[in-house]
Amino acid sequence: MRHPKSILILTGAGISAESGVDTFRDKDGIWSKYDYRDVATPEGFARNPKLVYDFYNMRRRGVAKVKPNAAHDALARLEREFSGEVLIVTQNIDNLHERAGSRNLIHMHGELESALCKVCECRSYWADDMEQGSACPACGTVGYLRPDIVWFGEMPYQMDRIHHALANCDLFLSIGTSGNVYPAAGFVDYARAHDVHTVELNLEPSEGHSVFNDAIHGKATKIVPEYVDRILMGL
Ligand code: BJW
Numbered sequence: 001m002r003h004p005k006s007i008l009i010l011t012g013a014g015i016s017a018e019s020g021v022d023t024f025r026d027k028d029g030i031w032s033k034y035d036y037r038d039v040a041t042p043e044g045f046a047r048n049p050k051l052v053y054d055f056y057n058m059r060r061r062g063v064a065k066v067k068p069n070a071a072h073d074a075l076a077r078l079e080r081e082f083s084g085e086v087l088i089v090t091q092n093i094d095n096l097h098e099r100a101g102s103r104n105l106i107h108m109h110g111e112l113e114s115a116l117c118k119v120c121e122c123r124s125y126w127a128d129d130m131e132q133g134s135a136c137p138a139c140g141t142v143g144y145l146r147p148d149i150v151w152f153g154e155m156p157y158q159m160d161r162i163h164h165a166l167a168n169c170d171l172f173l174s175i176g177t178s179g180n181v182y183p184a185a186g187f188v189d190y191a192r193a194h195d196v197h198t199v200e201l202n203l204e205p206s207e208g209h210s211v212f213n214d215a216i217h218g219k220a221t222k223i224v225p226e227y228v229d230r231i232l233m234g235l
Pocket of ligand 1: 204
């Protein structure tokens with residue numbers, strides 16, 4: 001492909017794996033220990049809010065203890081040094097991209113350090129444990145705060161902006177995602193329908209690997225910095 005002017009990067013749990021954050025569907029991943037219907041659906045939250053608060057409190061505490069890795073650092077460097085536009089759309093709810101220095105970033109599945117009030121619908125910064133008795137920082141109402149996470153059956157954030165960016169970029173990279181969860185799993189088709197060059201960078205071939213123009217398989221901390229170097233040198 002020719003030198004790109006605008007790059008959209010989709011990231012998933014695999015980019016944070018070498019920082020020590022669990023993935024979902026790998027052996028020993030999160031879904032081998034928890035049933036997603038209990039912890040990642042609105043119905044599960046309605047049934048047992050304490051289980052869901054505890055699940056996200058545990059993960060928020062876990063992410064506070066880890067650091068961005070060489071793959072996060074490389075993407076932040078790409079945003080700083082690339083002459084065109086770089087947008088990261090992450091499915092991850094950790095804050096490792098921003099801690100590495102990425103700024104043009106969409107958390108399409110929400111954020112661990114954010115709370116959503118079901119009364120005033122405000123999203124507020126939230127770094128502590130959350131529980132049934134937590135009060136909304138915006139309106140003060142107690143008992144209606146939830147983790148600001150997009151659960152199954154809910155609409156991911158900023159889909160209009162993402163589709164517009166996908167249709168208007170010229171390089172789409174998919175990093176560290178198994179391609180099991182929609183709508184993110186369909187971004188590669190959408191990009192290809194708009195003549196965008198698509199590349200998968202993942203430990204192993206994902207569900208939709210054959211749809212990509214190119215694929216590079218290996219650990220994110222190795223293949224992402226190498227690929228960023230190639231882009232910055234004009235591919
Ligand atoms: C490495 C590595 C290393 C490891 N280096 N790589 C039937 C058909 C089609 C769609 C549906 C359907 N039934 C239902 C749906 C829709 C549903 C869906 O897609 N379900 C599928 C499971 C079938 N999607 C939704 O509900 C979404 N909303 C939606 O569609 O809205 C539209 C709508 C709304 C209302 C009415 C009607 C329509 C919402 C999805 C929300 C997903 N939420 C989760 C949990 C919350 C966040 C959290 O708790 O963290 O988000 S699920 C979980 O999966 C999490 C992740 O963001 C997401 C994706 O996982 P990811 O990142 O790909 O991780 P893994 O573990 O799967 O893969 C890791 C990869 O990394 C692997 O490939 C490894 O090899 C690799 N790896 N180490 C490089 N070192």
